[in-house]
Each structure stands twice: as C-alpha cells, then as structure tokens.
Amino acid sequence: MAENIKLPSKIVVDASVVLALLLPDEKVKPKIVKILEQYSQGKLDLVSTQLLDFEVLNGIKTAILRKRISKEIAKKIVSHFFRLKIQRKKIDFRITFNYSLKLSISIYDAGYLALAKKTKLSLATADKNLFQKGKKELKNIVFL
Amino acid sequence: MLTKRTNLLLRKTDYQFLQLLARKQEVSIGELIRRAIDKTYKERLSFTLEQRKKEVAGIKRLWEKIQLKKVDYKSLIEYGRKY
Numbered sequence: 001m002a003e004n005i006k007l008p009s010k011i012v013v014d015a016s017v018v019l020a021l022l023l024p025d026e027k028v029k030p031k032i033v034k035i036l037e038q039y040s041q042g043k044l045d046l047v048s049t050q051l052l053d054f055e056v057l058n059g060i061k062t063a064i065l066r067k068r069i070s071k072e073i074a075k076k077i078v079s080h081f082f083r084l085k086i087q088r089k090k091i092d093f094r095i096t097f098n099y100s101l102k103l104s105i106s107i108y109d110a111g112y113l114a115l116a117k118k119t120k121l122s123l124a125t126a127d128k129n130l131f132q133k134g135k136k137e138l139k140n141i142v143f144l
Numbered sequence: 145m146l147t148k149r150t151n152l153l154l155r156k157t158d159y160q161f162l163q164l165l166a167r168k169q170e171v172s173i174g175e176l177i178r179r180a181i182d183k184t185y186k187e188r189l190s191f192t193l194e195q196r197k198k199e200v201a202g203i204k205r206l207w208e209k210i211q212l213k214k215v216d217y218k219s220l221i222e223y224g225r226k227y
Contacts (some may be wrong), residue, residue: 016217024207025215040200042192058224059217065227066220069210080203085191108221127218 010045012116013086014109015055016126017144018048022056022077023063028126031144035124039084046086047121049111053088056081091115103133113138146174 013021020028021035038044060077063069069077091111095118100110109130116123122140125131131143154162162173169176 019217025212036200040196059220062220062224
C-alpha cells in the first residue's frame with residue numbers, strides 16, 4: 001500500500017503566480033494549466049509564505065477596482081484560493097530583510113526568495129523584476 | 145490492526161510532553177503518535193487526491209466567466225497595497 005504513494009514535488013509560488021492561476025490571461029494560461037494539472041494529480045505541492053494571503057487578496061481587490069472582474073466572481077475566486085490549501089511556511093525575517101536590502105526588492109518578494117533558498121525549492125514568479133533580481137541569489141527561479 | 149513495531153528516538157522534552165498528554169487523555173503514547181500520523185499526513189494526502197481535482201475544476205469554470213487580456217500581476221498587487 002505505502003509503496004503506491006508517490007510523494008509530490010514542491011515549488012514555492014509568489015502572489016503573482018497565484019494570481020495568474022486564479023485570473024489567467026491568454027499569455028500565461030498554457031503554463032498555468034500545466035501547473036494545475038500537476039497539482040490536481042497530486043504530483044505538485046504549492047508552498048508560499050504567510051504573506052501570501054495579504055498579497056493575493058490585495059491583487060484580487062485591485063482587479064475589482066479596475067473593473068477586470070465583478071465582486072461576485074471575486075468572492076468565488078477568494079473561496080477557491082483558500083481551498084487550494086497552499087502551504088504557508090514561516091520565513092526568517094532577518095534573512096528576508098537582508099535580501100530585501102541586497103537586491104532592492106520589497107520585503108514581501110524577499111520573503112519568497114528566502115523561503116525558496118531555505119527549503120531548497122524552486123521559486124516560480126510572474127514578476128519580471130523579482131525574476132531578474134532573484135536570479136542573482138537563486139539558481140532555481142522560474143519565470144511564468 | 146497493529147502489526148508493525150518500530151523504535152524511534154525522541155527529544156526528552158517531546159517525550160515528557162507526550163507522557164503528560166497521554167496521561168491526560170488516558171491513551172498510550174503510541175496512540176498519540178498514530179493519531180498525529182492520521183491528522184498530519186493522511187488528511188493532507190486525502191485532500192490532495194479528492195479536493196484538488198474539485199477545486200481545479202471550479203477554478204477552470206470561473207475562467208470561462210473572466211476573459212482577461214494582458215494582466216500585469218505585479219501591478220495588481222502593488223496597487224492593492226495602497227488602496
């Protein structure tokens with residue numbers, strides 16, 4: 001029985017990836033479909049920081065303010081977001097702070113980087129700035 | 145049925161904690177560990193296999209209602225931090 005259980009691999013995702021997953025545009029959709037396929041088959045686990053919730057909800061709220069989506073749709077999206085059960089891991093804020101200073105990125109973005117570094121997992125982002133700057137510290141960083 | 149015996153090393157403080165908890169709940173330390181396995185690992189796995197497909201299907205259904213072009217995800221997050 002236990003031999004049949006395949007443990008999933010994991011990636012660290014930032015808020016831009018989660019937003020792309022919930023609100024995909026035509027460009028990112030093919031990649032997102034692939035991620036969701038792996039996720040739904042239990043082959044891929046998504047991991048992030050405790051800051052993810054604030055960031056994703058901010059993004060969804062902006063989408064309403066900019067009239068990209070309705071409030072009703074947004075509420076459904078938020079429900080799905082929480083039911084995806086993305087693992088929230090604690091980050092070391094001192095290391096995060098140092099990355100933020102070193103790379104001139106926000107504390108939020110530095111947190112994703114610090115988590116990927118600590119867990120030795122790949123970091124997926126749809127944020128060009130984080131990708132470019134993060135490359136200096138992290139080999140396994142993927143741009144969506 | 146319990147058929148497999150195993151030895152595991154615990155930190156002294158964890159062992160003392162389990163002893164206290166076992167006494168309080170009137171179960172063995174082994175039972176506490178079995179319950180922790182069910183809660184921590186099996187629940188996560190069963191969510192993985194059943195709920196994930198349902199959630200992904202739900203998300204894809206929502207996609208049909210929101211046809212988006214050229215979304216700047218970073219900008220969505222940064223604007224949301226301010227307003």
